[in-house]
Structures are given as structure tokens and as C-alpha cells.
Amino acid sequence: MGNKQTIFTDEQLDAYQDCTFFTRKEILRLHGRYHELAPHLVPMDYTNDPDCKLPLALIVNMPELKENPFRNRIVESFSEDGMGNLSFNEFVDMFSVLSEMAPRELKAIYAFKIYDFNVDNYLCKEDLEKTLNKLTKEELTPEEVELVCEKTIEEADLDGDNKLSYADFENMITRAPDFLSTFHIRI
Amino acid sequence: MSEGEMAQLMEEVEEKKKLIAIIRNKPWRMKRRLVLLREAQQFVDKFEGALGKGKGRKWYAYKVMMTKKWIKFQRDFENFRTACIPWERKIKEVESHFGSSVASYFIFLRWMYGMNLVLFGFTFGLVVIPEVLMGLPYGSIPRKTVPRPEQPTAQDYSVLMDFNGYCKYSVLFYGYYNDQRTIGLLKFRLPLSYLMVGIGTFGYSLMVVIRTMAKNADVGGGDGEEGEFTFAWKMFTSWDYLIGNAETADNKYASITTSFKESIVDEQENQKDENIHLRRFLRVLANFLITCSLGGSGYLIYFVVKRSQEFATRDDLSWYEKNELEIIMSLLGLVCPPLFETIAELEDYHPRIALKWQLGRIFALFLGNLYTFLFALFDEVNTKLLEEEGIKNASIWALKEYYANYSMMMNDSEATPPPMDPSDVIRGPCWETAVGIEFVKLTVSDIQVTYLTILIGDFARAVIVRFLNYCWCWDLEAGFPSYGEFDISGNVLGLVFNQGMIWMGAFFAPGLVGINVLRLLSSMYYQCWAVMATNVPHERVFKASKSNNFYMGLLLLILFLSLLPVVYTIMTLPPSFDCGPFSGKTKMFDVIMETIDLDLPAFMGTLFSYAANPGLIIPAVLLMVLAIYYLNSVSEAYQNSNMELKKKMQMARDEEKNRRNNTDSTNQVMKDLEDLLPNRSLAPPAPPEPEKKPEPEAKPTKTKPGAAGKGVNLQKDVALATPNPNARGPVRQPPGPRGPGPGPGPGQGRGRGRGPPPR
Numbered sequence: 001m002g003n004k005q006t007i008f009t010d011e012q013l014d015a016y017q018d019c020t021f022f023t024r025k026e027i028l029r030l031h032g033r034y035h036e037l038a039p040h041l042v043p044m045d046y047t048n049d050p051d052c053k054l055p056l057a058l059i060v061n062m063p064e065l066k067e068n069p070f071r072n073r074i075v076e077s078f079s080e081d082g083m084g085n086l087s088f089n090e091f092v093d094m095f096s097v098l099s100e101m102a103p104r105e106l107k108a109i110y111a112f113k114i115y116d117f118n119v120d121n122y123l124c125k126e127d128l129e130k131t132l133n134k135l136t137k138e139e140l141t142p143e144e145v146e147l148v149c150e151k152t153i154e155e156a157d158l159d160g161d162n163k164l165s166y167a168d169f170e171n172m173i174t175r176a177p178d179f180l181s182t183f184h185i186r187i
Numbered sequence: 188m189s190e191g192e193m194a195q196l197m198e199e200v201e202e203k204k205k206l207i208a209i210i211r212n213k214p215w216r217m218k219r220r221l222v223l224l225r226e227a228q229q230f231v232d233k234f235e236g237a238l239g240k241g242k243g244r245k246w247y248a249y250k251v252m253m254t255k256k257w258i259k260f261q262r263d264f265e266n267f268r269t270a271c272i273p274w275e276r277k278i279k280e281v282e283s284h285f286g287s288s289v290a291s292y293f294i295f296l297r298w299m300y301g302m303n304l305v306l307f308g309f310t311f312g313l314v315v316i317p318e319v320l321m322g323l324p325y326g327s328i329p330r331k332t333v334p335r336p337e338q339p340t341a342q343d344y345s346v347l348m349d350f351n352g353y354c355k356y357s358v359l360f361y362g363y364y365n366d367q368r369t370i371g372l373l374k375f376r377l378p379l380s381y382l383m384v385g386i387g388t389f390g391y392s393l394m395v396v397i398r399t400m401a402k403n404a405d406v407g408g409g410d411g412e413e414g415e416f417t418f419a420w421k422m423f424t425s426w427d428y429l430i431g432n433a434e435t436a437d438n439k440y441a442s443i444t445t446s447f448k449e450s451i452v453d454e455q456e457n458q459k460d461e462n463i464h465l466r467r468f469l470r471v472l473a474n475f476l477i478t479c480s481l482g483g484s485g486y487l488i489y490f491v492v493k494r495s496q497e498f499a500t501r502d503d504l505s506w507y508e509k510n511e512l513e514i515i516m517s518l519l520g521l522v523c524p525p526l527f528e529t530i531a532e533l534e535d536y537h538p539r540i541a542l543k544w545q546l547g548r549i550f551a552l553f554l555g556n557l558y559t560f561l562f563a564l565f566d567e568v569n570t571k572l573l574e575e576e577g578i579k580n581a582s583i584w585a586l587k588e589y590y591a592n593y594s595m596m597m598n599d600s601e602a603t604p605p606p607m608d609p610s611d612v613i614r615g616p617c618w619e620t621a622v623g624i625e626f627v628k629l630t631v632s633d634i635q636v637t638y639l640t641i642l643i644g645d646f647a648r649a650v651i652v653r654f655l656n657y658c659w660c661w662d663l664e665a666g667f668p669s670y671g672e673f674d675i676s677g678n679v680l681g682l683v684f685n686q687g688m689i690w691m692g693a694f695f696a697p698g699l700v701g702i703n704v705l706r707l708l709s710s711m712y713y714q715c716w717a718v719m720a721t722n723v724p725h726e727r728v729f730k731a732s733k734s735n736n737f738y739m740g741l742l743l744l745i746l747f748l749s750l751l752p753v754v755y756t757i758m759t760l761p762p763s764f765d766c767g768p769f770s771g772k773t774k775m776f777d778v779i780m781e782t783i784d785l786d787l788p789a790f791m792g793t794l795f796s797y798a799a800n801p802g803l804i805i806p807a808v809l810l811m812v813l814a815i816y817y818l819n820s821v822s823e824a825y826q827n828s829n830m831e832l833k834k835k836m837q838m839a840r841d842e843e844k845n846r847r848n849n850t851d852s853t854n855q856v857m858k859d860l861e862d863l864l865p866n867r868s869l870a871p872p873a874p875p876e877p878e879k880k881p882e883p884e885a886k887p888t889k890t891k892p893g894a895a896g897k898g899v900n901l902q903k904d905v906a907l908a909t910p911n912p913n914a915r916g917p918v919r920q921p922p923g924p925r926g927p928g929p930g931p932g933p934g935q936g937r938g939r940g941r942g943p944p945p946r
Binding site: 014015017018019020021023024025026063064066067068069070076077079080081082083085089090092093096098102103105106109110111112113115119121128131132135136137139140144147148151152155156158159166167169172173175176178179181182183184185186 | 207210211212213214216217218220221224225262265266269270275278279282283287291415416417418419420422423424425426427428429430431432433435436440443444447448450451454840857859860861863864865866867869870871
């Protein structure tokens with residue numbers, strides 16, 4: 001393995017490999033992708049941990065995220081400030097969680113965060129309505145939307161507070177056969 | 188350092204090591220992970236040395252160093268392995284255009300390619316190469332030479348295409364290999380190696396398939412019943428995050444909308460079957476029709492094989508008659524599945540169930556065809572075996588005659604005549620090579636049919652639809668033919684059955700695995716191109732959801748079914764007397780007996796003879812049966828206790844309903860989740876928003892939800908556990924009155940890394 005790259009120190013790369021599901025080559029590739037989003041903003045030399053964040057608008061235009069109806073929520077969930085500005089660490093974290101190797105529990109946590117539009121740690125009716133409208137591009141009538149959201153809460157809500165807490169959500173999503181294969185982005 | 192302290196320290200170090208191993212699974216911010224990781228590593232490094240004091244110090248240090256090297260080696264190996272995986276870009280492109288279900292076929296294809304490559308390595312390296320390098324060259328002995336009657340035509344293209352002529356007497360087939368016990372300087376035992384590779388092929392395939400099944404078993408998601416969370420799952424798992432193409436996304440939106448509307452209708456109408464009897468009758472009728480067609484296809488194959496045996500005796504065959512068997516089998520595989528689908532319209536099942544029935548029927552079709560083919564083939568083998576007796580006598584007689592002629596010509600009955608020219612020796616029918624040839628021809632015709640189907644069924648269709656659309660009365664693209672959709676299940680089943688044929692034929696034709704590797708390689712490129720150029724994404728998507736393991740299960744079944752004929756051959760049928768590595772023996776596995784007798788030390792021989800004693804084998808079998816029974820009952824007991832636990836959990840939740848307002852969240856996951864909430868103070872100062880100052884300790888305050896009446900209103904109270912060290916000045920109060928319970932705050936976690944934690 002050539003040690004010719006000067007973007008990261010070896011310790012940094014090892015640390016990234018321990019903290020994510022990526023291999024060395026993939027981390028370097030991710031840095032390349034991050035850099036090409038804003039070549040003049042992102043330094044090529046990360047050895048001294050520069051503090052550089054890219055805004056939501058740039059990240060959401062990546063081909064992997066462009067067509068996703070939840071792209072804004074995804075990027076916001078992984079950003080520290082909640083507004084979608086990602087540093088490289090958070091960028092890597094995002095793709096690591098969405099990669100194939102991430103375990104179900106980890107994905108469930110972030111799925112919950114993504115679908116929680118008003119960021120109150122519960123999936124209330126408004127969150128569900130927003131999710132549904134994004135999924136169907138608002139093709140359903142309001143009565144249909146109402147019905148679906150009610151049925152969803154009825155199915156998954158276990159503690160009877162008319163909204164889904166994380167425990168409810170997790171109980172429901174871990175049984176879903178398609179969850180792992182659809183909640184996956186390949187980078 | 189006292190014993191107690193040492194033990195405690197050791198425990199700490201172990202804990203840190205465990206943390207390092209699973210840190211990537213924790214739902215923390217990246218920065219926090221990095222900081223914790225560094226601390227943990229420093230702690231481990233510092234104190235691991237210290238622990239090594241005392242008697243076992245050198246050994247301990249050595250162990251530590253070896254572990255480190257091992258971890259580094261594993262990591263490098265992982266990196267290397269991931270770098271070697273081919274076709275990532277291609278698969279990603281297919282995924283973004285078609286979604287995960289179509290791409291799963293290509294991932295499966297890639298997996299098959301890897302497995303076949305390994306099998307090819309075994310066969311090539313341990314059987315073909317030794318024979319080529321160290322064995323006798325072509326033309327030296329009868330089995331390696333084209334017989335004189337066939338020589339004039341041996342190079343003809345048509346003969347080679349039939350795998351006769353030079354092809355038949357080459358390393359591709361069983362008959363070429365010599366039965367010398369050891370060959371070359373290295374005393375390589377070729378017959379033994381041939382047998383071991385044949386068995387090892389199955390062993391390796393079995394291991395790999397089961398390992399993949401075990402890995403996939405987790406993905407299945409357990410035992411959710413079909414109707415339990417219909418709407419919830421539709422809402423949260425229907426969008427495929429892999430989609431990166433606008434047209435596919437549009438399609439997906441449409442299909443999701445349709446799916447929701449259907450569920451709503453189902454829900455509202457509460458459909459009841461108006462006419463159960465009619466439905467039942469139709470279903471019985473459909474099954475009857477399908478059984479008839481299955482039986483018909485089986486009989487057709489048997490008939491055709493019999494005819495091909497007659498053809499073998501004649502010489503004036505048209506191309507069709509020569510390849511009739513393969514053509515018919517491939518045509519059946521092509522025509523019957525759509526036929527089944529049409530008949531299945533009578534049944535009116537839910538699409539997911541209909542898909543399962545369809546897959547089951549296609550499976551039965553292929554299986555029936557394969558086994559009929561095999562039975563007919565074995566008929567042929569038996570005929571050839573009978574022939575052998577006659578030929579053996581004839582060849583001995585011919586040899587005597589040759590000697591007699593020679594001594595007559597030389598007028599000297601003392602001189603030893605030179606050995607008869609290899610191409611003149613009368614050859615036996617060599618049934619193994621014949622079987623190998625049949626399998627190779629079948630595989631090749633299967634490849635041809637698949638490629639032609641794609642070319643005509645998909646490509647020609649797409650070209651016609653695209654270009655004829657300008658001058659046609661109705662819209663070809665939206666209406667009748669339109670573009671094809673990629674048939675996932677058909678393709679996967681085709682791949683599985685192809686692999687079954689390879690497994691069966693590889694013992695009789697070592698070159699078959701190489702042909703398959705080439706086929707899979709070219710298939711990958713060809714089908715990727717075809718799918719991107721000529722197919723459209725599915726309108727309605729349902730994966731048979733536990734489909735990954737379903738196909739693996741099918742593969743496993745086929746593996747066992749292809750094992751049977753080969754094992755039967757090895758154990759019962761006598762090998763040909765003049766071709767192949769086992770010629771001259773009574774049974775093929777005599778090679779093993781011979782090796783045990785001659786090569787292994789004497790006591791091993793006695794050991795094996797004891798082990799083969801029925802008095803030992805029968806108790807062993809009984810023991811295994813008992814073990815299976817025991818494991819079965821243990822697993823049932825576990826299932827029962829699982830159900831009990833689930834019930835208890837359900838009860839606990841019901842109770843919680845009533846006590847909701849007083850709950851104190853002690854769930855670690857809940858805490859982590861709350862830690863992940865955004866830190867509003869980091870947001871660039873948006874207009875009139877008061878700067879929210881989370882408490883410097885930033886400790887999880889949400890454990891006291893008394894503030895908000897209903898549940899916890901977290902928007903205001905909670906901050907990230909990691910205060911951003913850059914954004915706020917060096918205000919770092921000492922870790923003051925921290926709440927009870929593990930509050931992970933790496934920012935002030937200075938206490939954690941040093942010595943025993945303050946408990």
C-alpha cells in the first residue's frame with residue numbers, strides 16, 4: 001500500500017477506520033468527493049484538522065442524494081448544528097451509517113432522526129404527514145393522508161400517546177424485512 | 188501495585204479494548220468518537236505495559252505485540268480484499284437506475300463469479316496443470332490420441348463444436364487423464380488429487396453457501412407477520428435510498444402512491460370473497476393444468492434423449508438432429524415460465540404470493556427436466572458399460588493379431604514387436620467422457636439461448652419500439668410491447684440451475700468450470716449493458732422480501748441434488764477400463780483405499796479399517812440422530828421462552844401506558860438519541876433568534892422530565908453532549924455534580940481516562 005498520500009496522517013486514517021465502516025481507500029475516496037463539492041473551500045491537507053464546513057445546498061446536490069425526497073433531513077440529522085452544514089467528519093459519518101455494513105440498530109436510530117421533521121424526538125402526526133407527502137409528491141387526497149397517518153400510529157404506537165417514540169419506531173422497524181436493503185446508500 | 192488494583196486495571200483495559208472494537212456501532216457524533224477512541228487507545232497503551240510486571244512479563248509483552256500485529260494484518264487484509272472487489276461502479280450505476288432489487292441479481296452474479304473462480308483455481312491448479320506439466324504428452328498413449336478412424340475429421344469446425352475430435356481427447360474431459368499412481372519428479376498422485384478435488388468442490392461450495400446464508404439470516408428481520416405493520420412499513424421502508432436517477436425516482440413515486448392507494452382500498456372495503464367456490468375451483472384447475480405441463484415437459488425430454496441415443500448410431504444427421512436435446516431443453520426453459528404465469532392468472536392471488544408460486548413452479552420445472560435428463564443419461568451409461576465387455580475382448584484379440592502379424596512380417600518370432608501405434612488401438616466407449624460432453628454441450632447451448640434471448644427479447648424489442656413508434660398507429664412505448672422489464676427471478680433461477688449443472692458435470696469434465704467462469708464474466712458485462720440500454724424500471728416493485736435467503740436456499744438444495752449423481756457414480760459405477768484416472772479399478776474410490784494402504788503409515792490403515800467397521804458406524808449414526816433430536820427440542824424450548832418474553836414485554840408496555848407521565852428514561856439508547864439532537868448554538872446566527880445557551884456541563888438533563896408535563900419537550904433543554912470546544916471559550920468547569928448513571932461527556936471526561944472511575 002503506497003504511503004504517498006498526504007491528505008491524512010496514518011494515525012488519522014487508522015482512527016477513521018476504527019470509527020467508521022470504511023476502509024482506507026474508501027476514506028480517501030470520500031475525501032475526494034468532499035473536496036470536489038467545493039474545491040476552493042476544502043483543503044487538500046487535513047493533517048491538522050481544519051475546521052471547514054460545507055453548506056446544505058452543496059451536499060444535497062450530490063448524485064447519490066439528489067433524487068432522495070428526504071435529502072434535506074438526512075443532511076440535517078448528521079450535522080452538528082442541525083442546519084445541514086457538514087464538516088468532513090460528519091460527512092464520513094453520514095455515509096458510514098448509510099453504508100451496507102452498518103448494523104440495524106444504528107440505522108434505526110438515524111432513520112428515526114431523519115423522519116422526525118420537527119426535531120422533538122417523537123414522530124407525531126405532522127411528521128408522518130410530511131413524510132407521506134414527500135413520498136407521494138402530494139398525490140394523495142387529504143382524507144387519504146389522514147387515514148394513512150392514523151393507521152400508522154395505530155399500528156406502531158405502543159404506549160398510547162398518539163405519537164411514535166423511539167421505542168415504538170424501533171420495535172416496528174427492526175421487524176421490517178426491507179429496511180436494511182432500502183436504507184442504504186452506496187458511495 | 189496490589190493484586191486487587193491490578194485486576195481492576197486489567198478489567199479497565201479490557202473494557203477500553205472492547206470499546207475500541209465496537210466504537211463504530213455507537214450512535215455518537217464523529218468528533219466524540221474520535222476523541223474517545225484516542226483516549227481509550229492512550230489508556231490501553233499506557234497501562235498495558237504496566238500490567239506486564241511480574242513473572243509473566245516477557246510473555247505478556249510478546250502476546251500484546253502479536254495481538255497488535257494480528258490486528259494490523261487483519262486490517263490490511265480487509266483493505267486489500269475490499270480493493271479487489273470488481274464491478275462496484277457498474278453495480279452502483281444499475282442500483283441508481285433500477286433500485287436495489289434489480290441490482291441484487293448482479294450482486295448475486297458477482298458472488299457466483301467469485302465462488303466459481305475459486306473452484307476453477309482448485310481444478311486447474313491441482314488437476315489440469317499437473318497432468319499437462321508432468322503427465323504424458325498428447326499422442327503417447329491410446330487414451331490421449333484421436334483414434335485413426337476419426338483423425339481425418341478431427342479438426343473440422345463442426346466436429347469441434349460438438350466437442351468431439353481434438354476437443355474430446357484433451358484436458359477438458361475425464362478421458363484424457365492417465366491412471367498412473369504417481370507422476371513426475373514430485374510423485375504427484377494424480378488420481379487421488381482428481382477424486383479429492385471432485386469432492387472438495389462440493390465441500391467448498393457447501394461451506395460458502397451456508398456461510399452466506401448465515402450472514403443473510405440476520406437481514407431477514409425476524410418474524411414479523413405479513414399484515415402487522417403494513418402502513419408503517421410502507422411509509423418508512425418503501426423509498427429506496429439507492430435511487431439516483433430522475434426517471435427511476437418518478438417511477439418510484441408513482442409506484443409508492445399506487446401502493447398506498449391499494450392498501451387504503453383494501454382497508455376500507457374489507458374485501459370478502461364473493462365466490463369462494465369458484466375461486467377454489469379455478470385454483471385447482473390451474474394447478475392441474477400446470478402439473479400436466481410439467482409432466483408433459485418431463486416426458487418430452489425423456490423422449491428426446493432416447494431419440495438422441497438412436498441418432499448416435501447414425502451418421503447422416505442434420506444440425507437440428509444433432510443438437511435436438513439441448514435445443515428442446517432450452518426451449519422448454521424459455522416457454523414454460525410465461526405459460527405458468529398465464530395460467531396463474533386464473534388463481535387470483537396477492538402478487539407476492541403469486542410470485543412465490545411462480546418461483547416454486549419454475550423450480551419444479553427445471554428440476555424435473557434436469558433429473559429426467561440425468562436418468563436418460565444414466566440409461567445410456569449402462570448401455571455403454573455393457574458395450575465395454577465386448578470391446579475389451581475385441582481389443583485384446585486385436586493386439587494378439589497385431590503381434591502375430593508383426594512376427595509373420597519379420598519372420599522372427601523372438602523379436603519384441605514395438606507397441607501398437609496409439610491411434611490404432613481399439614478404444615472403449617469411455618462413458619465418463621460421453622457424460623462430460625453432454626453436460627458441456629448443455630451448458631454451451633444454455634449460454635447461447637440466454638444471450639440470444641436477451642438480444643432478441645430485449646434489444647430487438649427496444650429497437651423496434653423506439654424506431655417503429657414514429658410510424659405506428661398506437662403508442663408502442665406506452666401500449667403493447669413497450670420496453671421490457673428486467674426479469675429478476677427468471678434470471679436468478681437460470682443462474683442457480685446453471686450452477687447445478689456445473690456441479691454435476693465438473694467431475695466428468697474438469698474444463699467445465701473454466702467455461703463457466705468465462706460465461707459469468709461475459710454475462711456480467713453483457714447483462715449490465717443490456718439492462719441499462721434496453722430495460723425500464725419496474726412499475727410495481729415487490730421483492731419477495733426474504734428473497735436473498737430464498738435464492739440461497741435454492742442454491743443449497745440444488746447443491747445437494749447435484750451431489751447425489753456424482754456420489755452415486757463414485758460409489759457404484761465401475762470406471763471405464765481404458766480411460767480416465769481411475770481406469771482399471773473396480774470402483775472409483777478404490778484410489779483412496781490404495782493410498783491408505785501404500786502411502787500412509789501402517790497404523791493409519793488399521794485405524795481406518797476400524798473406523799469403517801459397521802459396528803462403529805451404526806452407533807455414530809445413532810448418536811447423530813439423538814443429537815439432532817436434542818437440538819430440536821432445545822430450539823423449541825427457546826422459541827417458547829421467546830414467546831413468553833414477548834408477551835411480558837407487551838404487558839409491560841401496556842402498564843406503561845398508564846404510568847406514562849412518571850417514566851424516567853434509563854434506556855441508554857434514548858440518552859444517546861437525545862445527545863444527537865442538534866446544538867442550536869452552533870447554527871450561524873439566524874436573524875432574531877436568541878442565542879440558546881446550553882449549560883456548560885451539557886449534561887443530560889432530560890432525565891428529569893418533571894418540567895414538561897406530557898413527555899419531554901426537548902427542544903429547549905437539551906444540548907449535545909459534546910460542547911464544541913472551538914466555538915465556546917475555555918470555560919471548562921470541573922466536572923461538578925454529575926447526575927447518577929453513566930453520563931458520557933467526553934469533553935469533561937477527563938476523569939474517565941485516568942485510573943478507576945469515581946463510582
